[in-house]
Amino acid sequence: MSTKFMLCKFFLISLITLGKRCASTENTRHCVEPKFGHRNCDEQDNAEPTMALVPYNGNNDVLSIFNKPERFFHFAGQDLKISQEWNKFGVAAVVWDAAVVLCEYLDAGNVKLDKKRVIELGAGSGLVGIVATLLGAQTTITDQERALPYLTETVNSNLPENYEGQFTVQALDWQGDLQLFPKPYDVILGADIIYIEETFPDLLRTIEHLSNEDTLVYISCRIRYTRDSNFLKMMSEVFDLKKIHLDRDRDITIYKGKKKTNCKY
Template sequence: MQGPTMALVPYNKNNDVLSIFNQPEREFNFAGQKLKISQDWNKLGVAAVVWDAAIVLCEYLEAGNVDLDKKKVIELGAGSGIVGIVSTLLGAHTTITDLEKAIPYLTEVVNTNLPKRVEGQFTVQALDWRENLESHTKTYDVILGADIIYIEETFPDLLRTIEHLSDENTLVYISCRIRYTRDSNFLQMLSEVFDLKKVHVDRSRDIIIYKGKKKTKDL
């Protein structure tokens, strides 16, 4: 997750609805493997818990909706890294990114959950959307993001980052819950540069997955 630490939901230790964020570890089964994702809200806030948008995107990927085999994939604002982990297990060569302060936690979770057979198939890197994009000059086949459009001040930088990392063949998948008008505003910004469409709606968890591909420039 990028930008200032900011709750996506009101946080209250006594709120049963939010008790899942207090769990020190959550377990999932994806790509034939049991994943154990540690959580630490008190230390890193939103960056250290597993959000529904990430789970829904993992389910979407596991269902075979995106060709990941041997593809160059980057996850933006990875948080717990579960999306990048699942992408790697499904055959992608994955770069899993977040802010520098989240890298120790992210690295530990990723290394704990990825087996030796995929060693060399993934990397964890710091990526701040506001700066040093030049250090990430590779164009990716697939760009993934789960719940990364919740802080309005980051929107221009996020859009610039997605543009920088993509070409006209890159597929962008954004999994999100539309909480506020500003979230829709980012999607409008993205649609000005990318052909954007809904490809999946999980009504039970109120999550939408959007797919984008950079618009072809007129000659």
């Protein structure tokens, strides 16, 4: 099940990690650090993030970016315009830092996507799935059924006609019937999908179902609470999981997972 819509009900008061925000605008090249080197993530700080209660206020510096009706990016040689509809769909219809950082990582050529079968979970705005498609993947972009009108419009408006047939937008409920997705994927992508503890068992079940021992799983996230780390612990029982990238400015970490060969599932 997508976590984004579940969070809409109680996002009037949000617990947000406070840290450096990206200083440049989306009209610049990726709004990112200059280069993505292959960092040694074993050297990352283990300190807990600084947390603060932030009542929702559209004029708040941290949250005001979500009130922008549109955000602009440049990935895979294409200019992208992502509409944001916070007031209508809440957290499912804005672009989160975790998605941007994952797109930057993909666009830097760190993951082989050309002609790969790729699925994005909890897609929200669909930015990650859009970029994966532009980079040559055969992409399935998923979220809950009620998210599909916004997601479909956003995806279709950003992918040129010559990409028709290379992607699908499809409902996927993590608690639902996964037999609609019978074949494992080459790559599974997820950005900011592990912050509601009640969904963790269903999310892990979904990832297990969609993968085999050759599937690569990329999770981009900001660990907001100690309990968020519980999902990574759960996942590490089934997958070999390691940190592969840290964006310190935005406090986003990307994890890479591959199903353990001795794990029965």
